Amino acid sequence: xxxxxxxxxxxxxxxxxxxxxxxxxxxxxxxxxxxxxxxxxxxxxxxxxxxxxxxxxxxxxxxxxxxxxxxxxxxxxxxxxxxxxxxxxxxxxxxxxxxxxxxxxxxxxxxxxxxxxxxxxxxxxxxxxxxxxxxxxxxxxxxxxxxxxxxxxxxxxxxxxxxxxxxxxxxxxxxxxxxxxxxxxxxxxxxxxxxxxxxxxxxxxxxxxxxxxxxxxxxxxxxxxxxxxxxxxxxxxxxxxxxxxxxxxxxxxxxxxxxxxxxxxxxxxxxxxxxxxxxxxxxxxxxxxxxxxxxxxxxxxxxxxxxxxxxxxxxxxxxxxxxxxxxxxxxxxxxxxxxxxxxxxxxxxxxxxxxxxxxxxxxxxxxxxxxxxxxxxxxxxxxxxxxxxxxxxxxxxxxxxxxxxxxxxxxxxxxxxxxxxxxxxxxxxxxxxxxxxxxxxxxxxxxxxxxxxxxxxxxxxxxxxxxxxxxxxxxxxxxxxxxxxxxxxxxxxxx
Ligand SMILES: Cc1cc2nc3c(=O)[nH]c(=O)nc-3n(C[C@H](O)[C@H](O)[C@H](O)COP(=O)(O)OP(=O)(O)OC[C@H]3O[C@@H](n4cnc5c(N)ncnc54)[C@H](O)[C@@H]3O)c2cc1C
Numbered sequence: 230x231x232x233x234x235x236x237x238x239x240x241x242x243x244x245x246x247x248x249x250x251x252x253x254x255x256x257x258x259x260x261x262x263x264x265x266x267x268x269x270x271x272x273x274x275x276x277x278x279x280x281x282x283x284x285x286x287x288x289x290x291x292x293x294x295x296x297x298x299x300x301x302x303x304x305x306x307x308x309x310x311x312x313x314x315x316x317x318x319x320x321x322x323x324x325x326x327x328x329x330x331x332x333x334x335x336x337x338x339x340x341x342x343x344x345x346x347x348x349x350x351x352x353x354x355x356x357x358x359x360x361x362x363x364x365x366x367x368x369x370x371x372x373x374x375x376x377x378x379x380x381x382x383x384x385x386x387x388x389x390x391x392x393x394x395x396x397x398x399x400x401x402x403x404x405x406x407x408x409x410x411x412x413x414x415x416x417x418x419x420x421x422x423x424x425x426x427x428x429x430x431x432x433x434x435x436x437x438x439x440x441x442x443x444x445x446x447x448x449x450x451x452x453x454x455x456x457x458x459x460x461x462x463x464x465x466x467x468x469x470x471x472x473x474x475x476x477x478x479x480x481x482x483x484x485x486x487x488x489x490x491x492x493x494x495x496x497x498x499x500x501x502x503x504x505x506x507x508x509x510x511x512x513x514x515x516x517x518x519x520x521x522x523x524x525x526x527x528x529x530x531x532x533x534x535x536x537x538x539x540x541x542x543x544x545x546x547x548x549x550x551x552x553x554x555x556x557x558x559x560x561x562x563x564x565x566x567x568x569x570x571x572x573x574x575x576x577x578x579x580x581x582x583x584x585x586x587x588x589x590x591x592x593x594x595x596x597x598x599x600x601x602x603x604x605x606x607x608x609x610x611x612x613x614x615x616x617x618x619x620x621x622x623x624x625x626x627x628x629x630x631x632x633x634x635x636x637x638x639x640x641x642x643x644x645x646x647x648x649x650x651x652x653x654x655x656x657x658x659x660x661x662x663x664x665x666x667x668x669x670x671x672x673x674x675x676x677x678x679x680x681x682x683x684x685x686x687x688x689x690x691x692x693x694x695x696x697x698x699x700x701x702x703x704x705x706x707x708x709x710x711x712x713x714x715x716x717x718x719x720x721x722x723x724x
Contacts (some may be wrong), residue, residue, distance in 0.1 A: 231424065239267075239443060240442070245441075245561075246401055246581070249406045250291055251291075252587070263407070264408075270411075274390075274446075283581070284642050300388070306720065314491050318687075328383040329363070330362050330373075342697070348653060352692065362382070367487035371711055372716070385573075388489065412429060413430075414429060433448050441561055442558055450556060451560035460551055465615075466618065468514050469546075472527055474539065474540045497571065548569060554603050563575070617677075659677075
């Protein structure tokens with residue numbers, strides 16, 4: 230069987246353009262025509278400025294070098310995410326979720342050992358920020374690039390969302406994707422429910438064999454047309470709003486190479502460094518704080534830098550559709566679902582969803598044979614990421630507001646997360662527990678350790694831990710290792 234000859238993507242946000250690039254790249258040689266229609270009136274969500282390391286694979290697949298896309302998108306390197314204020318446990322008031330490096334092998338193992346000792350009542354140092362190279366690189370504002378071409382380091386990016394969209398648009402159109410501006414006013418279906426065509430407000434009809442719904446939170450095709458239910462995650466992810474505002478960089482300082490996600494009274498604030506500015510925002514729950522109060526709180530958090538800066542208010546639909554691929558339509562991006570941006574996973578889920586869709590379609594001879602398996606796998610990915618994000622809230626130890634107390638107390642955690650917490654807390658075999666869940670967890674062993682240990686989830690009463698590597702010893706070694714890495718600004722300018 231041959232691939233669908235006409236693919237129509239509805240939506241020109243990051244999801245639409247990422248899907249266009251990947252689908253065209255994969256099937257251009259087989260004569261597949263890809264068209265993308267977007268509404269100039271509706272616009273894009275315009276946020277989403279941090280990635281996971283998966284984005285490196287996305288650009289590698291397209292054959293686009295960092296020097297070609299990073300300057301065009303004001304992009305910077307990201308060594309990990311720092312989380313100040315989530316925990317009140319002494320010594321664990323801030324921690325880092327680092328990206329992991331070959332160079333971490335020795336000290337990383339020491340960290341796992343220390344975390345286990347502490348879990349079982351011995352006072353070994355176990356804050357991940359003291360044991361991972363990426364944390365030290367971020368502390369020194371260095372790039373994840375080694376002057377001596379030492380062991381490979383993993384990393385991700387920060388970028389201007391609108392500029393990334395524009396860059397991918399140009400790339401896709403240059404590779405033969407047809408771009409149409411227009412607002413979809415009506416969707417035409419075949420008798421069996423498959424989508425036949427979309428009709429634009431100007432009367433134009435766009436027909437296709439396969440439709441990709443990238444229309445954002447509204448889910449124009451997947452929800453509104455095909456009636457696929459949306460399953461909210463509101464019972465364990467409370468945040469449903471955000472307010473965003475940019476601030477200026479401090480010119481005299483090097484550019485940070487990490488995202489900072491600071492816990493505030495009713496949610497958390499991101500700070501994402503670009504080469505041109507900081508992107509900032511406060512993600513919060515409308516059940517606990519009003520939009521006005523949240524904006525005031527963000528302004529107070531940012532201080533003088535936010536004076537006179539206009540704020541953008543956003544609503545978030547958190548959850549996922551029941552089935553991402555239904556009839557001849559696959560939903561990608563905010564249309565398929567969204568897990569609040571604490572771990573900056575949305576672009577990763579877009580990329581993985583498209584890649585897995587291509588795989589499922591090809592493996593099924595371009596028919597729907599693997600549709601249900603695809604839906605199960607994408608649901609598993611969403612739920613794996615959700616559990617990891619929920620765990621941050623579950624492990625918080627703040628007492629200042631009902632918001633934080635409610636996040637800790639509600640009973641709505643998955644069996645999987647409940648079991649991980651139980652094994653950790655009673656000093657059981659955490660490794661075996663991680664292995665038992667396998668790839669469904671989405672996050673690997675170091676990430677789970679970094680989160681549980683980083684929040685200071687340990688017994689209060691501790692006995693001495695003779696012989697354990699101390700934080701000071703580990704930091705001394707990391708300091709020497711980090712000296713071999715480029716300054717962040719230097720690496721960005723030398724690109
Ligand atoms: C507060 C916040 C912070 C975030 N932070 C991150 C982050 O750090 N990292 C990350 O990976 N992700 C993040 N995200 C998610 C990220 O922004 C999105 O996943 C990404 O931008 C993709 O959006 P999209 O393309 O699905 O939707 P949108 O950007 O909303 O695009 C929708 C498109 O559909 C078109 N459209 C809609 N209706 C019609 C119609 N009737 N006719 C024609 N076209 C139509 C619009 O014109 C638009 O082009 C964040 C999201 C939010 C809300």
